[in-house]
Amino acid sequence: xxxxxxxxxxxxxxxLSMGKILAYSGIMQDQEVSWMxxxxxxxxxGTANVTVILSDERISSPILNLFDTAIILNQQSMDxxxxxxxxxxxxxxxxxxxxxxxxxxxxxxxxxEASKEAANLGLRKIFNMIVLGGYLKVKPVVxxxxxxxxxxxxxxxxxxxxxPENEKAISRGLEIVEVVQTV
Amino acid sequence: xxxxxxxxxxxxxxxxxxxxxxxxxxxGYPITPQSxxxxxxxxxxxxxxxxxxxxxxxxxxxxxNMLYGGAACGKKVMTSSSSPxxxxxxxxxxYMAGAELPCVLLNVVRGGPGLGTIQPSQADYFQSTKxxxxxxxxxxxxxxxxxxxxxxxxxxxxxxxxxYRTPVMVQSDGAIGQMMEKVQTGDQKIRLTEEEIIRNxxxxxxxxxxxxxxxxxxxxxxxxxxxEKHNIKLQKKYREIEAVEVRFEKIQCDDAExxxxxxxxxxxxxxxxxxxxxxxxxxxxxxxxxxxxxxxKEPLYKMVKNVxxxxxxxxxxxxxxxxxxxxxxxxxxxYHFGRMGGIIPSPTEVADFLEHQFIKG
Numbered sequence: 103x104x105x106x107x108x109x110x111x112x113x114x115x116x117x118l119s120m121g122k123i124l125a126y127s128g129i130m131q132d133q134e135v136s137w138m139x140x141x142x143x144x145x146x147x148g149t150a151n152v153t154v155i156l157s158d159e160r161i162s163s164p165i166l167n168l169f170d171t172a173i174i175l176n177q178q179s180m181d182x183x184x185x186x187x188x189x190x191x192x193x194x195x196x197x198x199x200x201x202x203x204x205x206x207x208x209x210x211x212x213x214x215e216a217s218k219e220a221a222n223l224g225l226r227k228i229f230n231m232i233v234l235g236g237y238l239k240v241k242p243v244v245x246x247x248x249x250x251x252x253x254x255x256x257x258x259x260x261x262x263x264x265x266p267e268n269e270k271a272i273s274r275g276l277e278i279v280e281v282v283q284t285v
Numbered sequence: 286x287x288x289x290x291x292x293x294x295x296x297x298x299x300x301x302x303x304x305x306x307x308x309x310x311x312x313g314y315p316i317t318p319q320s321x322x323x324x325x326x327x328x329x330x331x332x333x334x335x336x337x338x339x340x341x342x343x344x345x346x347x348x349x350n351m352l353y354g355g356a357a358c359g360k361k362v363m364t365s366s367s368s369p370x371x372x373x374x375x376x377x378x379x380y381m382a383g384a385e386l387p388c389v390l391l392n393v394v395r396g397g398p399g400l401g402t403i404q405p406s407q408a409d410y411f412q413s414t415k416x417x418x419x420x421x422x423x424x425x426x427x428x429x430x431x432x433x434x435x436x437x438x439x440x441x442x443x444x445x446x447x448x449y450r451t452p453v454m455v456q457s458d459g460a461i462g463q464m465m466e467k468v469q470t471g472d473q474k475i476r477l478t479e480e481e482i483i484r485n486x487x488x489x490x491x492x493x494x495x496x497x498x499x500x501x502x503x504x505x506x507x508x509x510x511x512x513e514k515h516n517i518k519l520q521k522k523y524r525e526i527e528a529v530e531v532r533f534e535k536i537q538c539d540d541a542e543x544x545x546x547x548x549x550x551x552x553x554x555x556x557x558x559x560x561x562x563x564x565x566x567x568x569x570x571x572x573x574x575x576x577x578x579x580x581x582k583e584p585l586y587k588m589v590k591n592v593x594x595x596x597x598x599x600x601x602x603x604x605x606x607x608x609x610x611x612x613x614x615x616x617x618x619x620y621h622f623g624r625m626g627g628i629i630p631s632p633t634e635v636a637d638f639l640e641h642q643f644i645k646g
Contacts, residue, residue, distance in 0.1 A: 122465070126292055129467055135292070137465035141318060141403075162556035164464050167631035255292070 103133075103158050105243045106166055108183055110151035111175025116230030119256070120173075121152035123234065127244040127252030128156040136164040149178050156243055173237055177201055190285060194237055204282075211282040212240050219278055220271075228271035235275020246272070293468045295435040295461040296321035299365065299391055302439035304331045307474035308389075309360035310338040312348040314370060317403040318459040319393035322365040335476050345370040349377030356386035357502040359482040359489030361443055365391035367459075368409050369400055371417075378452055379418030382519075383504030385488075387446035389439060390424070391455045393462040396627035404627025405459030405550055410604035413456045414578040421516055423523050425453045425530065426577040428548040432466035440471065445530060449522055450488070456577060458600065460550040460629060532575035533584055537563070541570030543639060544588065546609050547598040548574050550629065555598055557632035558639070567640060577605070582612040594618040596639050601625065 107124070111117045121137050128135040138153040153169075155161050172183045174195040184204050187193050192210045197203070198217040214236035220229040238249065253268055293301065300322045303311060313323045323341060331337035342348035348364045355362035366374065371392045381388060394409045396402035413426045425445050427438045435457060442453040483491045490500050506512035537559055538544065545555040552573040562569045572588065574581050594617050597606040603621035610619050622638045624630045 122292070125465060129290065129292060135465075135467060137292070138460065139463060141459070141463045161466075161553075162560060163554045163558075163632050164466075165460060165550070165554060165629050165631070166557070167633055 103156075103243070104161075105156045105171065105241065106169050107154045107156075107171045107173065108151060108166075108169045108186065109154065109173040109175075110149070110179030110183055113148055113150045115150070115175050116227070117150045117175065118152050120230040120234050121154045123249065123252050123256050124154050124156070124244070125252075126255045127249045130248035130251040130255070131244050133157060133244075134159065134161050136161045138164040149176070151179065151183075171237070171241055173233060175233070180204065192240060194233070194240060194279070196233065207283075208285060210240075210284045212236065212279055213282055214275060214279045216275065216278075219274060223271075223274075225267065225271070228268055231268045231271035232275040232278070235272035235277075236279035237275075238272065239276045239279045288472060289470045291468050291470060292465050293432060293436075294321055294463060294465050295429070295432045295457060296365075296393065296463070297325045298432045298436040298468045299439060299455070299457075300325040300329070301468075301470060302436040303363055304329060304334055304337060305471055305473050306440050306443055307335060307361060307476040308337055308363050308439075308443075309476055310340070310351070310355050311363045311365075312340050312342050312351040312355075313364050313366065314342055314345045314348055316367045316370045318395060318405070318462050319365050319367050319391065321462070322391065335473070337476065345373035346377065349374040349381075352388045353377060353381055353384070353386060356381065356388050357384070357490050359486035359491060361387075361389075361477075363389045363391075363439075365393065367393045367395045367403075368397050368406070369395075371409065371412070375412075375418035377418075378424065379416075379420050379422060380504045381452045382418075382422035382424060383420060383515075384502050385450040385519075386452070386502065387443070387450055388452050389442040389446055389455065390452060391457065394456060394458045396625065402627035403459065405461075405600060405629055406625070406627055407458055407549060407551060407599045407623075408601040408604065408625065409456065410577065410599065410601060413454050414580070414608070422519060423451075423526075423578050425449070425451060425526060425579070427453065427455050427532075428575060428577050429455065429457055429461060430549050430552045430573065432461065432464065433468055435461060436468050436470065447485070449526060451522070451526075456549070458550050459627070527579040530576060531579050531581045531584065533581040534571075534573040534575060535584075535588075536571040536573065538570035538572065538588065540568050541591070542568045542593050543570075543644065544592045544595045545569060545571045545598055545635075545639075546574070546585070546595055546605070547571065548577060548605070551598045551600060551623075554630060554632050554635055558636040561632060561636040562639060565640070567644070569639065574605075580608045580612065582608075585609065585612045586614070589613045589616045592617060594620070594643060596643055597621045598630070598635055599623045600629065
């Protein structure tokens with residue numbers, strides 16, 4: 103199994119930390135992992151993205167131009183990454199702020215109203231965990247237990263009291279993700 | 286502290302390895318994309334863990350001269366920087382090579398020339414492998430291509446630096462520095478005591494004792510005959526390093542008709558390109574130099590009879606290709622593919638170049 107993922111959105115949405123939790127979850131499942139962030143000038147301009155690879159084998163390139171899954175959280179990232187999903191691959195997006203919805207016919211498309219849900223719950227900061235839940239529903243590449251262990255490893259101990267809240271957000275994400283099209 | 290499995294950035298892994306290797310002092314100056322080295326070191330408070338000193342110097346020039354002083358006393362010293370900062374250090378590196386002082390340097394290469402960009406590059410190959418500063422000298426150059434190797438080459442770097450009394454350069458790039466992967470750490474080593482340093486480094490300026498001559502650490506010899514004798518000694522050392530310390534990795538080379546030669550991030554990209562090309566029935570392998578100096582000339586030469594051509598992939602205008610051509614004595618076609626200015630080529634781009642321009646072109 104090798105899963106090559108791009109997560110892209112605005113800085114502050116928790117894109118990088120979501121990737122980190124996914125990478126830690128992979129380690130908990132004895133997988134090889136890599137996490138390659140954008141750190142250049144675009145990071146200062148508001149958009150952030152990270153490439154995460156989970157694999158049972160030695161990971162080749164940490165930098166990719168084609169992905170099994172794209173998790174897209176703003177319009178700029180949709181414009182940039184929709185075309186980089188492999189045919190038959192998966193695109194998961196939050197429609198909040200999206201004006202041009204994905205139009206490809208050769209990929210699986212899912213949507214998740216994560217920012218709306220986070221606002222409803224009054225918990226903006228767990229937005230990214232709702233998205234993560236949606237992803238895990240669509241692509242169960244790591245087990246739920248290992249994700250929780252991954253969060254524990256990824257968060258400093260002083261934040262461990264927030265783990266139940268994160269767990270709840272992931273569960274909520276599992277419930278609310280919707281199918282747009284499957285191929 | 287026992288062994289641990291961690292998820293770390295390359296820069297952080299390098300810093301953690303420094304603490305665990307029992308390094309005495311780190312002297313640096315911040316620059317993207319390697320600032321996490323000193324950030325991690327200051328956050329970890331190695332002074333409390335091992336007594337290691339971490340100091341932000343007033344400039345790169347100051348930090349390399351602090352290394353000179355520390356190394357002259359037989360201490361394990363280290364600095365890290367990125368391309369423009371390493372350029373500033375070249376005078377000091379030349380002095381350390383001349384005075385035969387051990388140290389480990391990290392260059393997390395970014396796009397140049399000048400201040401360039403902050404994105405990954407490999408355009409410092411010439412600088413690292415051909416000397417960099419003035420005079421006839423080399424530094425041993427190790428090129429990690431994973432976060433684990435960023436960790437491992439600290440220990441290896443000190444082993445070589447003290448064995449040959451020479452600066453060792455770890456040449457990484459922005460991608461390896463910034464990305465996170467799994468790291469298996471080693472056990473914590475205890476820093477050497479003064480007595481152990483006196484025993485291990487009889488050349489160091491540890492204070493004169495009655496039963497020996499004064500130890501003088503200098504790179505200055507006004508008498509040319511003495512200087513030439515010193516040069517001959519240095520060259521003998523470099524020949525020994527070239528004979529003994531070559532390191533490389535071969536991947537899927539057994540049946541390969543074409544060969545990628547690449548190190549660091551480029552080597553990782555080539556692995557993906559190999560998957561793409563082999564799926565189309567094109568037999569490609571990767572030869573990855575781990576020591577850029579000494580360059581693995583003979584092992585590469587031995588592969589020439591089995592391959593139709595070599596493609597050097599490097600994030601530069603083509604620097605390592607010169608060493609490849611010398612190594613294979615131009616017995617097979619050797620071409621270069623690379624991007625510059627901080628652009629990382631995609632695996633598809635590299636595969637397409639080999640398939641359409643190199644093989645068919």
